[in-house]
Amino acid sequence: MIRFEDVAKIYGTGATGFEALGGVSFQVRAGEFVAVVGPSGCGKSTLLNILGLLDQPSRGLYALGGREVGTLGDGERSQLRRVKIGFVFQSFNLLPRFSALENVALPMSYAGMGMEERRARAAGLLDRVGLKSKSLQTPLELSGGERQRVSIARALANSPDVILADEPTGNLDSRSSAEILGLIRELHAQGKTVFLVTHDPGIASSAERVLSIKDGRIIEDRRR
Amino acid sequence: MRLWELIRTGLFEIYAHKTRSFLSFLSISIGVAAMLYTFSQVNGMFVQFNKALDLVGHGRLEIERKEDYRSRGLSPGLTYQDALALRRLMPELHMVSPVAQQWSQRFRYGGFSSEEPVLYGVTPEWAKRDWVYTLRGRFINDDDVLFAKRVCVMRMPGGWDEKPWWAVFWEDSKYDDFAAHNDLLDRQITLGDNLFTVVGVIKEPPRDKDPRWFSREWGSPIYIPISTYQKIMRLSNRGGKPDEVREINIDVGRGELVPAYQRRIKAVLLERHRGEEDFKIIDFRDRFQNILKNQRETARQVMAVGIVAILAGGIGIMNVTLATIYSRIKEIGIRRAIGARRRDILLQFLLEAMTLGFFGGIAGIALGYGGIWYLGRRSAETLAALELWHFAATLAIAVGTGFIFSVIPAYQASRLDPVEALRYE
Ligand SMILES: Nc1ncnc2c1ncn2[C@@H]1O[C@H](COP(=O)(O)OP(=O)(O)O)[C@@H](O)[C@H]1O
Numbered sequence: 001m002i003r004f005e006d007v008a009k010i011y012g013t014g015a016t017g018f019e020a021l022g023g024v025s026f027q028v029r030a031g032e033f034v035a036v037v038g039p040s041g042c043g044k045s046t047l048l049n050i051l052g053l054l055d056q057p058s059r060g061l062y063a064l065g066g067r068e069v070g071t072l073g074d075g076e077r078s079q080l081r082r083v084k085i086g087f088v089f090q091s092f093n094l095l096p097r098f099s100a101l102e103n104v105a106l107p108m109s110y111a112g113m114g115m116e117e118r119r120a121r122a123a124g125l126l127d128r129v130g131l132k133s134k135s136l137q138t139p140l141e142l143s144g145g146e147r148q149r150v151s152i153a154r155a156l157a158n159s160p161d162v163i164l165a166d167e168p169t170g171n172l173d174s175r176s177s178a179e180i181l182g183l184i185r186e187l188h189a190q191g192k193t194v195f196l197v198t199h200d201p202g203i204a205s206s207a208e209r210v211l212s213i214k215d216g217r218i219i220e221d222r223r224r
Numbered sequence: 225m226r227l228w229e230l231i232r233t234g235l236f237e238i239y240a241h242k243t244r245s246f247l248s249f250l251s252i253s254i255g256v257a258a259m260l261y262t263f264s265q266v267n268g269m270f271v272q273f274n275k276a277l278d279l280v281g282h283g284r285l286e287i288e289r290k291e292d293y294r295s296r297g298l299s300p301g302l303t304y305q306d307a308l309a310l311r312r313l314m315p316e317l318h319m320v321s322p323v324a325q326q327w328s329q330r331f332r333y334g335g336f337s338s339e340e341p342v343l344y345g346v347t348p349e350w351a352k353r354d355w356v357y358t359l360r361g362r363f364i365n366d367d368d369v370l371f372a373k374r375v376c377v378m379r380m381p382g383g384w385d386e387k388p389w390w391a392v393f394w395e396d397s398k399y400d401d402f403a404a405h406n407d408l409l410d411r412q413i414t415l416g417d418n419l420f421t422v423v424g425v426i427k428e429p430p431r432d433k434d435p436r437w438f439s440r441e442w443g444s445p446i447y448i449p450i451s452t453y454q455k456i457m458r459l460s461n462r463g464g465k466p467d468e469v470r471e472i473n474i475d476v477g478r479g480e481l482v483p484a485y486q487r488r489i490k491a492v493l494l495e496r497h498r499g500e501e502d503f504k505i506i507d508f509r510d511r512f513q514n515i516l517k518n519q520r521e522t523a524r525q526v527m528a529v530g531i532v533a534i535l536a537g538g539i540g541i542m543n544v545t546l547a548t549i550y551s552r553i554k555e556i557g558i559r560r561a562i563g564a565r566r567r568d569i570l571l572q573f574l575l576e577a578m579t580l581g582f583f584g585g586i587a588g589i590a591l592g593y594g595g596i597w598y599l600g601r602r603s604a605e606t607l608a609a610l611e612l613w614h615f616a617a618t619l620a621i622a623v624g625t626g627f628i629f630s631v632i633p634a635y636q637a638s639r640l641d642p643v644e645a646l647r648y649e
């Protein structure tokens with residue numbers, strides 16, 4: 001479903017250019033759960049941004065669902081991102097002045113969904129992550145764990161195939177982390193393809209597949 | 225993304241940055257108010273023009289002496305006889321009204337005395353001219369002229385219906401004050417050395433309701449039969465030309481007839497003046513246009529102020545848009561990550577600015593309309609000559625300003641790299 005062939009990302013140009021990702025190749029089947037591990041600054045976020053079509057590879061081929069997407073224009077990439085990809089960030093990245101419900105509904109409005117449908121759907125998603133009672137609160141009024149649950153609900157807004165979680169538990173205490181990981185595992189159980197960037201060796205060891213990265217290269221691709 | 229939601233986000237942002245928004249809002253509204261004022265002025269001018277034409281008639285001509293004319297000694301000048309000749313040759317004319325006015329005579333009544341009143345020699349036809357007065361008694365009649373009777377009609381100032389703020393220093397003269405507080409109808413007054421009977425008193429409309437913005441005779445006139453006027457002048461032996469008149473007012477009826485009559489009158493007068501063209505025949509419509517020229521100039525200046533204010537407002541909007549964009553780079557990244565296209569971002573910021581312009585426009589219309597209403601309330605010149613499309617146009621200008629001045633910042637926002645925007649703190 002996802003295929004990377006010699007994908008590289010170089011920041012800057014020429015001699016001063018920095019190779020954040022240096023020729024990465026791998027394939028991931030639909031529904032796989034992939035843990036991405038590696039030291040800080042090794043290129044994990046860069047990899048996820050390319051996977052999520054936020055960033056374009058400097059070189060190489062990226063095929064999503066059998067289609068070359070690395071070289072698409074901004075409009076098409078945005079559209080694909082909207083319907084196929086759900087991002088979960090370490091720092092939540094919720095809009096602070098919007099309620100939880102509005103945050104979850106926002107991707108749907110970019111997809112052109114009607115107001116009523118959006119409300120119903122967003123409420124359903126918040127219920128699913130256990131935040132039914134707090135749907136009208138703003139992110140500032142929620143705890144870290146709750147915020148991350150809102151952002152998971154938001155990632156699911158347009159029923160994407162792929163969930164990209166970049167250190168989603170990095171800012172959370174252990175109890176909230178466990179809850180969030182539980183939710184992400186649930187999504188995997190429902191058939192979503194999941195990329196999870198993590199530092200936690202425990203989580204990594206339980207994943208069905210682990211990509212170890214160092215200095216922008218895959219040093220180990222382990223399947224269980 | 226639906227329009228309404230974009231506007232709602234815009235309102236959100238406007239509210240979140242109150243001071244900033246308020247400033248651009250303010251200048252936009254001042255600009256819009258000035259625009260609106262200009263519109264009302266320009267339109268008001270047309271209204272005034274037509275009103276004045278209706279009052280004086282569309283076929284009005286005025287014959288005047290040419291001020292800078294060097295006589296060759298052939299012409300007797302513009303005289304009462306000229307008026308009589310025109311009347312005789314063109315009996316169909318609605319009005320031929322000669323007015324003589326060369327010198328003043330001291331007014332005396334009881335113990336009161338004044339040099340102020342100005343003496344006019346007229347015929348009954350004077351009453352056909354812009355009649356806006358209320359009359360007590362009667363006006364000068366044919367008998368008065370025929371027998372050169374010592375009768376007069378006094379004209380009283382109308383005062384103010386509602387005194388405007390700018391007229392606080394406008395003091396009624398001593399004579400006006402006297403005339404206003406002494407009923408002189410049927411009394412005998414002295415003008416110079418001559419006793420006159422006041423047979424009529426005409427009262428002007430209140431100054432602020434007076435539609436005759438085009439020709440106001442200042443001073444406080446007293447009207448006497450033109451024949452009496454000439455007789456006294458001859459007797460007084462003070463020089464001057466007793467036969468001469470200041471002007472002859474003519475009403476030919478319809479506007480289409482004006483050019484033809486202009487030619488005929490000119491021919492008649494040239495012959496009577498032995499070829500000397502020491503007079504001019506003025507079409508009142510030209511005179512109005514001339515007076516309106518000044519107003520048009522004022523309107524143009526107000527318009528310039530309005531444009532400057534709108535520009536300032538536009539720059540304010542640009543500033544607001546730029547500032548919101550800088551404070552919301554992260555938000556742009558987030559929106560992009562959840563699927564917003566570049567044009568969604570572009571549209572969002574454009575609409576926010578246009579919303580700002582829109583509400584600035586609404587406030588400006590309220591401000592402008594209030595001001596124009598306030599001014600218009602206190603003058604006869606209906607300033608509030610505003611039509612619906614004026615509001616629509618000013619609003620469009622305000623929204624358009626928001627649009628134009630936010631295009632560049634909004635475009636920049638839409639070109640931000642999503643990854644960098646997300647990383648931005
Ligand atoms: N825009 C950029 N310009 C230059 N270098 C960058 C840029 N973005 C990331 N990098 C560098 O690329 C490397 C990989 O970054 P990243 O993918 O964020 O690492 P991590 O594995 O910690 O997520 C880092 O060394 C970072 O400094």
Ligand SMILES: [Mg+2]
Pocket residue numbers: 044045046166
């Ligand atoms: Mg990272």
